[in-house]
Amino acid sequence: MSASAFMRAVRITEHGGPEVLELTEVAVPAPQPGEALVQVSAVALNNTDLWTRQGAYGLPDDPKATSGWRGPIDFPRIQGADVAGRVVAVGTGVADSLVGRRVVVDPAIYDGEGPDAHPVGLMGSERDGGYAQYVTAPAERVHDVTRSPLTDEQLATLPTAYGTALGMIERGRLGTGETALVSGASGGVGIALVQIARARGARVIAISSGAKIDAVRAAGAHEVIDRAGDVTGQLRAAAPEGIDVALDVVAGELVGQGLPLLREGGRWVIAGALGGYDVAFDVRRLYLHNAQVIGSAMHTPAHFDLLMDLARQGAIRPVIAATFPLDQAAQAQEELSRRDHVGKIVMRP
Template sequence: MRAVVITGHGGLDVIEVRDVPVPGPRPGEVLVRVHAAGCNNTDLWTREGSYGAAEDPDIKTGWLGPLDFPRVQGADVVGTVVASGDEASAGLVGSRVLVDPAEYDGPGPDARPADVLGSERDGGFAEYVVVPSTSAHRVDGSPLTDVELACLPIAYGTALGMLERGSVSEGRTVLVTGASGGVGLAAVQLAHARGARVVAVCSGDKGEAVRGAGADVVVDRRRGEVLADAAEAAPSGYDAVVDVAAGASVGPGLELLNPGGRWVVAGALDGWAVEIDVRRLYLSNLALVGSTMHTPRIFDRLVEIARRGDVRPVVAATFRLEEVGRAQAQLARRQHVGKLIVVP
């Protein structure tokens, strides 16, 4: 089969297209023929090795530590099960499935990701991929296309996790940063679907598309007055901030939150080093919450959303398998709205 691998940490030059053997499923696993696989910022950061470590923020590593190479990236997979490793999972053969990219640190519904497809194990930028049978969720009747379904696992799972941890519900007011990107746009759509009032931060040229996804107000970050404009957009304050940018705005941005509000962060596009006045946190009973991906409970909810077609993911562009490098280059430029999808 054809697969796209990274041979180490580095630039686009470490991406290679190779012919490799089709993997065989072991007991408890299934073989999925990949119909579509989504691109994520995690693909860039994993390839670049930009996650760092507590003891050395500048060390080249994956998000959970050192990686084995070559590695097939691609965490967002939708496809058809074509083989099973045992009789217990044979009933999945022939099913259209959405794959949960995470393996977890425990059996409970609120367990945390401890291993991710395309990072700790080979992923979906290939014609076939092996996954645990418990990670393959049937979506045969979903009204969403394969390309739309491939938008969901990382971006929408992360966004849904952020909304859950931010207690975003009907009637709440939420600020979403990076609203034209994969996670940000997913958060806009999902928060709108919950009945929240959504103020979205993005560059002005993407405002119409973000408003079309469900934003009530769009704040143009290019004006350079994001916090002031966000405050004007919600004079009564925010119940939650869903933040994929972080950076210097976090500290002063806490003033936007109502007492008891939650600032949920799942990215650091504007910088990972922040400074806050901790008195603001405890005097107003605020919560600064880190949020990585999803839990089994949240992914189950995402699968139900996918089966019903409650949201229609925005697809910016599709690419052939041989164009993964071009897709990652476009992703890094951040000039698009929505998701970039690889179609083997």
């Protein structure tokens, strides 16, 4: 590839609505030492794309501040955390054998080198992402999945949604035979939670609504609670012995209502706040029953390695809701924000 090559990319130059997404031509990035250049086959959309574009993440001292995933972001920024593709070039210090391999990129930027490092940044927010024909990434974050039976679109859905889900399940120590509650079960992370928890041998009780209930059941939920009804009443009936692990991307009122449904030593894992971030609960329910409330942001490198093993085995089959071309990024994000779909929305650059 010539040094002067250009590519199509969708980037933002400010926070705002879908109108701030601009399709443009920019130089193909050159892989730096320790990096790989990936030709993007598919890029999946996430709520993180919407919230980074809107600047909706807030700051620790100012929850309403305009911010990317972890603070102010540099503009212009190419969005897109979830990339599947093929390595076409490598920087110095990276084995040439990686070139030509089919890969998934771990989008997390970590606070250290070890297997249990914490994510403190995200591709598409703190560095340029995959709403483009090419993207660079550190070679140690590029995972070879050449032999996976999954399609490129399915592979692209894995990093953020399935990585977040597996991080929740690992931090919540969900075991075979335990009962898991999944909130927001029709969303990208929700479907991932249902599929992975089911594959792990847990009994899965999911919360969803309306037309999406059948799709959540098809994804592997043993029982589906209609959130339009009496949620706690339905949960008590579905799990009279209690819940071992709650896998919650909704938060809000559900936390206070749901904590009394945990068994002794139960774990309530939170990785989202679709129902509101201002939460109240009776703290006696926590300490008198040895319960835990666990925050879970994405995954660790070790979690991502586990996820890539599942991908190579084809042990989970992601659900694709819709596919868009790159020049319809704004329409794709609007489709995502309507939340009428089940599964993941993907773009093909």
